Amino acid sequence: MSPDKNTPQGLCVDYFDGRRAKPLTSTLRREGDQAVLTTPEGELRLPWQDIEWPERTRHGGRTAHLASGGSLHSADGPAWDAWLRAHQVSESWVVRAQQSWRATLLAVVMLVAMGAVMYRWGLPWATSGVLHWVPITVDAQIGQRALDSMDGQWLHPSRLPHDTQRRIAQGFEQAVQRYRQAHPSPHQAPPAVRVYFRASKLGPNAFALPGGSLVLTDELVALLDDREDVLIGVLGHELGHVEARHGMRAVVQSTLLGAVTTLALGDMSGLLVSAPAVLGHLHYSRQMEREADDTAIRFLKANGMPPSIMVTLFERLRDDDPSRPPDQDEGGLGIALSSHPADEERMARFREASQGLGP
Structure with a gap:
């Protein structure tokens, strides 16, 4: 048929x-x-x-x-x-x-909007939840691994005299004690901090690693050779990153992003193993930088120093690098491995915090 x-x-x-x-x-x-x-x-x-x-x-x-x-x-x-x-x-x-281009376009717009919302609010919320269960001891392990990976690449043994290193480290240690007496931690014992001095290809710089490792470059010490009070303030800023676990937060957040990407693209290997590389190319958020600046302000006040002394740092960094614009908001590594608010904004905050405290 x-x-x-x-x-x-x-x-x-x-x-x-x-x-x-x-x-x-x-x-x-x-x-x-x-x-x-x-x-x-x-x-x-x-x-x-x-x-x-x-x-x-x-x-x-x-x-x-x-x-x-x-x-x-x-x-x-x-x-x-x-x-x-x-x-x-x-x-x-x-x-x-699926057969309607209007519906498809709407779906794409909604997907992009949802991704932006998740990245802006969902990811930090998830990071806080994960970080709550990560022991502090893990911070120190990752921080040491990151420092080891940087030594010999970006960092080299310091050429500063040992007396200079000891004087700065002891001055900072005493300043930390005064700060913690004035602002005791309400939740847990504050992390121990240690200053490492390094010569660097990064130029005048300081940055914090998870667990309490603070790296101060010879070049920054030379830039502020007559202003150790400003150096102490710089280290107070980095102390703020350590106490807020910003470095570990960035590692967890990058890992979560990697996990989400992995679910879509495959290959679950090497997420936490890559933590040193993440820290090496780290960009703290501007909000994290503002939080660290707030700590620096409290830190300096607790030590009887006006926060406005930090303006000297930005002025000398600008003199050291004339190409650095006054409204710079992308410092490469900057003062911490980070992306900072504009210099002018930060100087204004330090000056405002000093009102009524004298010069």
């Missing part, structure tokens, strides 16, 4: 019975709750609900799967879709949305 042409009553399909590789050119029609398939070998009746109809797509052929293991194929997608519509085969809203 020759099959009918495509009509609302009959659809020309290739029928694979699941046993033979060669299809049978057949005609499909519907009678009530049955699908009637007319093949060259006779008529086959199938329960309509036993056929798994495919979702409509814009391009390509169509394939329906049968409960018996066979399948129906058609290269004429529009004819297949028209035949199903004629027999009132309903489509889900998802299928209809």
Whole structure:
């Protein structure tokens, strides 16, 4: 029996019975709750609900799967879709949305907006939750690993006299004691901090690593050779990063981002293993920098020093690098491995914090 042409009553399909590789050119029609398939070998009746109809797509052929293991194929997608519509085969809203460029555009916009919201608020919230369960001892391990990876690459043994290193380190240690007496930690014992002196290709610099390692470069000490009070203030800023666990927060946040990316792209290896590299290219958020500046302000006040002395740092950094714009907000490594608020904004905050305290 020759099959009918495509009509609302009959659809020309290739029928694979699941046993033979060669299809049978057949005609499909519907009678009530049955699908009637007319093949060259006779008529086959199938329960309509036993056929798994495919979702409509814009391009390509169509394939329906049968409960018996066979399948129906058609290269004429529009004819297949028209035949199903004629027999009132309903489509889900998802299928209809997929065929609408307006719905697709809306979905893309919503996805981008949701990603931005998750990155802005969801990721910090998740990071805080994870960080709550990460022991402080892990900070020190990662910080030491990061320092080891930097030594010999960016950092080299300090050329400062030992007396100079000892004087700065002892001065900072005494300042930390006074600060912690004035501002005791309400939750847990504050982390121990240690200053490491290094010569560096980074120029005048200071940065904090998780666990309490503070790195001060020879170049910054030379830049402030007559202003050790400002050096102490710089270290107070880095102390703020340590106490707020900003370095570890950045590692966890980068790991969470990597995990999300991994779920989409695969390869779960090397997330926490890459922590030193993450720290080496770290960009603290501007909010973290403002928090560390707030700590520096409290730190200096607790030691009887006006926060405005920190203006000297920015002025000398600018004199040392004339190309540095006054509204710079991307310091490369800057004063900590970070992305900082504009210099002018920070100087204004330090000056404002000194009002009523004298010069």
